[in-house]
Amino acid sequence: MDFSEEISNKLNELLIKNYDAEKGYLNAIENVEGDKLKMFFKRRASERSEFAKELRTEILQYGEVPEDSGSFKGTMHRNWMSLKSTFSSNNEEAILEEAIRGEKASLEEYTELLQERNLPPSIDALLVKHKNAIQSAINSEKVQEEIVS
Helix, strand or coil, X not given: CCHHHHHXXXXXXXXXXXXXXXXXXXXXXXCCCCHHHHHHHHHHHHHHHHHHHHHHHHHHHCCCCCCCCCCHHHHHHHHHHHHHHHHCCCHHHHHHHHHHHHHHHHHHXXXXXXXXXXXXXXXXXXXXXXXXXXXXXXXXHHHHHHHHC
């Protein structure tokens, strides 16, 4: 496997995670009632859509083919969130907890990839930008969770 294919494979893994996160946030919008939470999840979904576009562009620049959908695991997680919200007495809080858990997993993925020393500067900068935005989202979600509970 050559260098550009190796980088593209790693970026494709992040791309899939961003597709999953975007779909998860869109699913969350349907399962909450508060307008503030709906807007919060809508902003997160939009942000993840933008991340996916940026990752797709990088993958294409390396002459590789970007993935075009999320993962089975992501679909299962969204289904779990829907089921959990159905049976939870405070479903908005449960949905926020799941969102935080998902964001923490994304943050770990970005952190792992950024620890690699062979990334081109443009990709490194893009990943740092995404990682910082995800960390900010986690902090915002924790604040939202306190408001909901």
